[in-house]
Amino acid sequence: MKSLISIMDLDERDINALMDTADDIVARPGAYAHKMAGKKLASLFFEPSTRTRLSFEAAMYELGGNVIGFSEAQSSSAAKGESVADTVKTVSCYADIIAMRHPKEGAPLVASQSATVPVINAGDGGHNHPTQTLADLFTIRREKGRVSGLTVGVCGDLKFGRTVHSLLEALSRYEGNRFVMVSPEELKVPSYVKQHLKNNHVPYTQTTDLSQALPELDVLYMTRVQKERFFNEADYIRLKDSYVLTPQKLEGAKGDLIIMHPLPRVNEISVAIDQDPRACYFKQVLNGKYMRMALILMMLEGEK
Amino acid sequence: MNIDAIRNGIVIDHIKAGDGMRIYNFLNLGALDCSVALIKNASSTKAGKKDIIKVDRVPDIDLNALGFIDPNITINIIRDSVRVEKYHPELPMKMTNILICKNPRCITTTEQELPHVFVLTDREKHEYRCVYCESRAPAL
Numbered sequence: 001m002k003s004l005i006s007i008m009d010l011d012e013r014d015i016n017a018l019m020d021t022a023d024d025i026v027a028r029p030g031a032y033a034h035k036m037a038g039k040k041l042a043s044l045f046f047e048p049s050t051r052t053r054l055s056f057e058a059a060m061y062e063l064g065g066n067v068i069g070f071s072e073a074q075s076s077s078a079a080k081g082e083s084v085a086d087t088v089k090t091v092s093c094y095a096d097i098i099a100m101r102h103p104k105e106g107a108p109l110v111a112s113q114s115a116t117v118p119v120i121n122a123g124d125g126g127h128n129h130p131t132q133t134l135a136d137l138f139t140i141r142r143e144k145g146r147v148s149g150l151t152v153g154v155c156g157d158l159k160f161g162r163t164v165h166s167l168l169e170a171l172s173r174y175e176g177n178r179f180v181m182v183s184p185e186e187l188k189v190p191s192y193v194k195q196h197l198k199n200n201h202v203p204y205t206q207t208t209d210l211s212q213a214l215p216e217l218d219v220l221y222m223t224r225v226q227k228e229r230f231f232n233e234a235d236y237i238r239l240k241d242s243y244v245l246t247p248q249k250l251e252g253a254k255g256d257l258i259i260m261h262p263l264p265r266v267n268e269i270s271v272a273i274d275q276d277p278r279a280c281y282f283k284q285v286l287n288g289k290y291m292r293m294a295l296i297l298m299m300l301e302g303e304k
Numbered sequence: 305m306n307i308d309a310i311r312n313g314i315v316i317d318h319i320k321a322g323d324g325m326r327i328y329n330f331l332n333l334g335a336l337d338c339s340v341a342l343i344k345n346a347s348s349t350k351a352g353k354k355d356i357i358k359v360d361r362v363p364d365i366d367l368n369a370l371g372f373i374d375p376n377i378t379i380n381i382i383r384d385s386v387r388v389e390k391y392h393p394e395l396p397m398k399m400t401n402i403l404i405c406k407n408p409r410c411i412t413t414t415e416q417e418l419p420h421v422f423v424l425t426d427r428e429k430h431e432y433r434c435v436y437c438e439s440r441a442p443a444l
Contacts, residue, residue, distance in 0.1 A: 083415050106411040106436020110418060125409050127437055 003112035003119040004295065007130040007166045012173050014298075019138050021294035022287070029062070035297060036065030042095035043069030044087070044111075045122070046078060046102040051263060051285055052122050052131070056099040059292035068095060085114040092116040097300055100124075118299045126162050131295065132262055133166040135288030139280055140171075140219055142287060143258045149176035151216050156223035156243050156268060158183040163262045164223060165193050172202040179204040180213045184239045187225065210243060214253045220245075222261045222281075224268050246270045253278070260284055313338070315380040315387075316357040316370070321345055323374055324355030330373065331363055368393045369402050372430065372441075395430060398423050403432070403441050410437040 004010070010018075025032050041060040045053050048071065057067045070076045077087060084102065088111040091098060098115055100108045101122040108121035108128075123129040141147050152171060154164045158181055168189075171177045179197070181189050181204060188206060197204050207213050214220070225243050227236050244267060245259065261269055261281040273279050319327060324342050333340045339360040348354040367379050371393035381389035399422045405412045412418050412434070422432040422441045432441035 083417075084411065085415065085418075102411075103409070104411040104414055105407065105409050105438075106434070109436055110411050110415060124411075125437075127409075 003108075003115075003121075004130055004299070005109050005112060005119070005121045006128045007133045007170050009130070015134070015137060015170070018134060018291060018294045018298060019141055021297060022138055022290040023142075025290050025293050032063055032293065032297070034064035036060060036063035036300065039063075039065040039097070039300060040095045041065060041067050041069075041296065042091045042098045043067055043071075044076070044091065044098055044100045044102075045069065045071045046073040046076070046100070046107070048072060049101055049123070051288070052101060052129075053099075055131075055285070055289045056120075056122060056292055059289050059296060062289070063293055063296060065096075065296075069099075084110050087111075088115040088119065097296060120295065120299070126160060129163060129166065131288065131292055132163050133170050134291040134295065135284050136163075136167050136221070136260060136262070137170055138291045139260060139284045139287045140258070143280055143283070144218060144256075147171065147177075148174040150218045151178050151180065152219040152221065153180040153182055153213055153217040154189075154221045154223070155182040155210055155213075155245075156225050157187045158189040158223070159187040160226075161223045164189075164221065167221060168193060169196060172197055172200045177202065180217060181206045182208070182210045182213050182243070184208060184225070184235075184242070186235065208242070210245070211249050211252065214249065214257075217253065217257055220253070220257060220259050222259065222265075222268050224264075224266055244268050244270065245273060247272050247276070250276065250278070309385060310339075310358055310360050310382045311385050312362070313358065313360040313382050314362055314367070315382065316359075317354070317378040317380060318348070318351070319355035319357065319377050320374055321348075321351070321353035321355055324357060327355075327357060327370060327373060327377075330370075331357075331359075331365060333357070333359060333363070336361065336363070366396065368396045369399055371395045372399065372402075372432070375430070395424055395427060399432065405434040405437065405439060406442050407434065407437045407439040410434060410439060412436060 043053055043057055060067050084107050092115045097118050099120045099122045100111055102124050105125045105127035107124050108119055112119040121128050121130055137147055158164055222245055257278050258280045259278050263281055324344055328342050341358040343356040345353045346356050379391055379393060380387050400419050403422050404420050412420055421435045423435055425431050425433045
């Protein structure tokens with residue numbers, strides 16, 4: 001694989017192979033500790049990030065490789081007006097693989113067209129974030145034993161939340177999944193995502209009531225409802241607490257439900273739920289590192 | 305109304321009445337120094353009214369891009385005063401530097417020399433999206 005720009009660049013077989021490798025890394029980390037010895041990852045973060053940047057860097061170090069790069073545009077030549085294309089042509093001379101986050105949508109695609117080494121999109125604005133989706137899929141498989149035949153609830157900002165769109169697209173490739181989309185009217189899933197589900201004959205329902213939806217779910221994927229998405233503050237105040245997950249709301253949920261969130265969380269999952277064995281959002285962070293390790297291996301070694 | 309016959313050029317026929325000026329501007333025909341005629345509201349047996357454009361030169365542009373504006377128009381190629389080709393423009397699979405991405409978050413807003421590329425994503429709805437940010441194409 002040359003570069004990973006969107007989750008659509010991977011087919012079901014690629015994703016399954018990555019998850020198999022990640023499972024093996026979890027089971028036998030020592031076997032992978034020197035796989036990338038002598039290789040360098042360029043971590044080009046044109047905007048701040050906690051989880052994703054550290055996850056990529058930790059992934060490369062745990063494979064025995066090294067990391068170079070920057071964590072904000074101001075400490076790169078982008079501050080002097082250098083183009084993305086020129087930056088990656090330069091970096092291609094120093095590194096074996098690039099992980100790039102950029103505030104502009106499409107920047108990693110532009111980078112992949114100029115780089116002579118593989119480029120991984122580590123998030124381009126609100127557009128694509130394929131390694132988050134890989135972390136999400138791997139977490140579901142680790143926790144539920146499968147990524148098919150599941151009732152998956154997605155809750156919160158389903159209009160602008162690209163993470164949710166990618167997850168729905170990825171899960172719709174697997175047999176037997178159905179979706180329950182929980183959001184305020186103002187933040188419903190865009191029509192093109194629903195069209196994608198219809199085209200693939202994936203059943204879904206839409207509701208505004210989280211409590212009512214909870215009992216049937218195998219997976220609940222929470223996202224943040226952001227104040228700035230509402231036209232008026234009154235609507236926000238009316239709705240904001242409807243989409244906050246509390247221990248009381250969870251009373252009607254299945255015992256083997258898994259609760260996920262791409263993080264950062266603000267208040268949409270009560271801290272009291274962190275102790276609940278169904279809470280998986282910090283496992284997602286760890287699983288994201290394993291999937292990034294598997295991805296780096298696949299891209300640099302063709303390992304599956 | 306008398307308009308000189310074309311020797312070597314194109315006749316864009318069956319333009320939806322009122323759209324002629326949009327196509328005139330899209331093809332930047334005002335910049336040509338040859339004869340150009342824009343006929344508005346000509347009578348049409350099918351549509352009642354139509355616009356027609358005649359250009360006494362074949363412009364150096366992919367005329368299939370006109371399919372994005374109106375796939376029902378007809379393009380006639382004239383050589384030595386004889387019509388040698390007649391076709392409806394097909395929706396092009398890709399358009400480069402014909403539309404400009406309006407998404408302020410798109411990388412094309414900061415990478416000045418990047419071509420603006422749109423690809424056909426829904427033939428039925430005539431929908432194009434930017435290859436970089438996937439925003440829907442603006443209307444011409």
